[in-house]
Amino acid sequence: MEQEILRIVSESDLDTAIDVIRAFTVYFHLVNTAEQYHRIRRRRAHELDPQSTPQRGSLEALVEFFKRNQIDGETLQKLFNQMSIDLVFTAHPTEATRRSLITKSRRITELLNKSDHADLMTQREREQWQRDLDTVIDLLWRTDAVRQVRPQPLDEIKMGIYYLDEIIYYALPDLYAEFEELLHKEYPDLVVPPFLRVGSWIGGDQDGNPFIHADTLLTALNQQRNYILIHYRRTLFELARECSQSIDHSTVTPELQASLDRDMAAMPEYTEELGPQTALEPYRAKFSLMWKRLGENRAMPPIPQQLSWSSSPLADQQEETGQGIAYKDAEELLADLRLVQDSLLADGETTIAQGPLQTLIRQVESFGFYFAALDVRQHSERHSSAVSELLQVTGLRKDDYKTLPEQERVQILENLLQDPRILTRPGLKLSPETSQILTNFQTIRQVRETFGKRAVNCYITSMSHSLSDLLEVQFFCKEMGIYDLPIVPLFETIDDLRRCTDILETAFTHPLYQEYLKNCGYEQQVMLGYSDSSKDGGILTSSWELYQAQSRLATLSQRHGITITIFHGRGGAIGRGGGPIYQAILAQPPVSVNGRLRITEQGEMLSFKYGIHDIAIRNMELVIAGAVQSSIPIEHIVESQVHPKPKTDWVATMTRLSNSAHSRYRKLIYEDPAFLTFFEQATPIKEIGWLNIGSRPARRTVGRAIEELRAIPWIFSWMQTRYVLPSWYGVGGALEEYLQEDPDRLAQLQQMYKQWPFLQTFLDNLQMTLSKADMSIAHVYAHFLVEDRGLSERIAREIQSEYERTCRAVTAIVGGRNLLDNSPTLQESIRRRNPYVDPLSYFQIILLKRLRALGGPLTLDAEAQKQASAEENERARLTYAVLLTINGIAAGVRNTG
Template identity: 35%
Template structure:
């Protein structure tokens, strides 16, 4: 606008979604009733915001019809409003010569009716059309600046982004829940006695047969168990929301997708409430079903599963109805906990490349959904650098990623910071296809690095004495009591938690509290040392020329620079067995020291993350305060375990406050 004197209308390229109230994976508190309430809260929130903004806009647009030419479209729309909506008497009389205020009054009345449940009187498309009528009339009368730079322009943008739904709500559920529900469904309908015991091929044959059959499985009015009923109730909520506000629903994410049947099970459950049906060769199911690949094994097998999925005739029909667009989610937390930092990053990179090639071969448009956490160990770090580091094949201008609760305040609380963060992301998406480097010749090095680092990592966590060390030397017990997670700390009982059941977020949270920050770097020692000895020039070239390797190495050295092993060593005194405690601590320190030397050799720096002085200064400023909080926490844990305080509630509160304090000092949780 400023250099060329022209206004360029940029299409909407940024949209928001939410999992709050939709993610029921492992959280029994998120029921179908909660999800329905969440949709309602979203709608009421955004409509209330529109009412407030339209009220302010009505104050601004006081132009009389004696001073402008009222467009035919505006005149006709007001006439239509008068026949459909009743205004308070004083508003009709008050704004008789002010068409903009008159029109805005009708719009506000319609929104008020929608907010109170009268959905048929207005929708987001009509709302946007009305705003454009106002904008066009203003522009025709020489008031274009009021649209481009004024309140109306902002409301127009908001209407396009937020509609009447505010943020589309994703639904997420574990594949195990769907399998159990389908098993019960088949038993009640006497189609199959033991679905869970069937082979994958037999499951696919049965699911495809039932999806092609128009009749429902459950007889009308039959009573089923609570688990199946709750699953069906969730799909009923989805059906109702789609009918009233299609944009309000995001995707349906299937956690722990291990087989094609895990996707078809979702279609069958949707069919039971009328969400899925076929008409000849056509399929109607207005929901994107998203497989979530989380573990190292699932990432390695993602290509095989997707090939089988895209070859399935029933699913191909569904894809055709969804414009051949497939969204696929990648989990960064569980893969790290499963295979360690280096293996997880390499497995994710390879999986993206494989997924991109398979989608290209089948003519499927891909959108990757990155389940990144706030910390490096869960896929966090510099978002722009991470986007540029992705394989060339998947750079298509589409991307989704999560912003975890603990980082929202850091990235979005201040408008200037939020603008910069989003600007960096958009920039990265735009330039990534130009920056993606040829990976030929680098894969072998990465295979060796990831394999060696994973071996070292698994030796640490598979040590028979490691788990007792971890439980005794970290505040995981206190973290499990914090009411901050979106789901329980453990998939099993909190009192009997083990490594396999402990979720990835508290796993990383406890490491951060102790200042080890193992999920963000461990394995660098054994993984890099041998390679540096034999291939130092190659590694240095990879760091300079390959965005992926640079991003992974920089994120690792960032976490190592934040780690504080002198403070971490103080937690060893909490170990149930002092000798074991010291042995495992020494093992971690050894890998850190070897990894630090290797990284400095590759980067040519004198200090970890030395190329960003402001970061180093920030760490050095915070460390003295953080150190004291850690020492206080250690003493509080010791007193709690030895029953040295009469007031246990007071001690417990102090312990939880210490966890919050260290998290704030470290600017990260899990």
């Protein structure tokens, strides 16, 4: 069969190949949309069935959990008050699907929803429904799946705003309303504060991306402000139109009347424009005046672009223009909204007060004047270089700060932090790189003053290795007059995960950093990198070191009385920390969540999780359910299987397995000198760089080594070849070795799987990723594309053997005859999908071979095509065809990276 498919593919002319590839790609977009909608249909059927039990991970199931464990309202209120959950959208280049296709998929979902009520349609409506569906599918076919132009940061910002504007703005308050309704049936006095928010890296993540800087941060926040204010004003307009209560037939509180009088006095011309009738309708008048005030906020000029660290144009601008009647911040708007709500409730009007007005209050609480709070991220080496240059330019030191021992660097930073003078005075001749660092911090100060402190939520330092990495950021904050911006170290390598608590221990006991923590309310965020740690040490070692690091961080938090929020840098694929989020949260070490959680939502997972209103609600409720359930103190829980603490021998076993898997993984990936050649030839890693899927370069530097390659394209390329290698390699050999020494150990591992959520989640994810792999297809890549036949056969054989070992060991532990026997729905979904991905894989192999034979990828614009030779045009067409296969396979396997 394989030879027959290869023959057909090889004999296909390029035009036919492109049409076939596009057909399969469109098919997968339709299938993915249908699968997503089926999740909505399934949930609806579940809720309609009076005999059904609540869905696992649902808010309904969470309330049932409270009831079963007899958790009292006081305990829950205390927990809710301390909770803080952030879902942080990122612009990492894993989203291979264009926005044009995403919006069409959303339209198909709407039509599928209509079809569920076909019995209520007339014949004419059914015919129109069919025409609408045909039109969308036709447009889907005629839309190019490949971006012809690489997205710029502004495109990524607009894409992030799309999810905020079209989905999250409406879904988040609906989620809160559902949670409150369920809770109040059992706990009528509980108040649910706005503990779930959406954040963003889009426009602020500067690590390794030369196209992201202070201007993009400003662009993102300015655009987000415009969108959110439009939403608020639209709602206020609708409320003003709706609330026609006459003063003769309703009452207002004295507080609301006083506020109304103040507004009318401040806006006499607009009050006159409203007319005398509005004065007799106080609620309409108040909403109208609020609408007018927000209009002044929207009319305020954006924060100026191209700020310089040596000047402060924003401060000058504010001094000139002032606030006028505009709201000074979102809290002032909230105060007005609550004033109206209290008055309506006092007057007995609950429909509006607890309906559209409560929804608006939730939205303002959640989105402020910034829509999504931005994080800023930069590499630690950039800070060290900037400090070094400043010391030399100002004459404080002649040597290179970066080469000094850690103790000496800390001493220098202590002196700088205690020096009342400002080192970064205007007029210094600095490199563009150092000027950019200073401009960033000045911009952060200015936008926090304008939009509120939460507008820039934190500053993340990638590749944090020591205390000096934190103190350097503190120094730049001090120079720009910032004293309460959370400084977040990001620990990414296996070694850094092992050392993270030691580094934070030195920070927590350092007097200057202690003083800074005091300004931050004794709260510390710590980001853990799933992607890079997995790429560095393999999936088993990464998972285990992340687990242990979180456990040690929880202990450190208790010892120092400092609240630690763990920020999980998860990706979409299993090799980057992906997988079902509810199970992942429950699998964290006991007391490590403690009501506080930050999670990145990356790449293709945005369209998968947040492209449809009901799906967005489902994903957000899974996060809430997992975080709340994990955070309830153990003394309040009756069910013994909740928050299980791993036994001592379980920890020893995992450490043994981790060490063995780490050694096997590193031996192949980093210690085999020929592996890099195999990787570059057997996978489309070089061609992926030509796919316009993100503004960020694939590598941190110009180097060729695997260490310099970002984790995202690393995973992406292995998913394309169906090896899916980073998500499982090294595990099978470690398990087999452990079991061969003592066959009785199988019973121990089976017990660990059944009783320990960490291992259960790890092995279930492993089953899924092993099922998505296809060694027969993968070896065709190696056979056709790796030039050295001996190298191809040797490494392919090693990978095949490890794959078989992993499948055998995992199946033995989990039980069943085949992978995913304990998850038949997922098993069937993958079984049905894989054969349809196969033709795309064969096309990719043959086309890659042809393209490389001609010299590799080439893209030509319309004008260049006229001047190009026949061979150049052939290369350009082949490049396009290969990029089509990359898109198609990404749509087929779902987890691209």
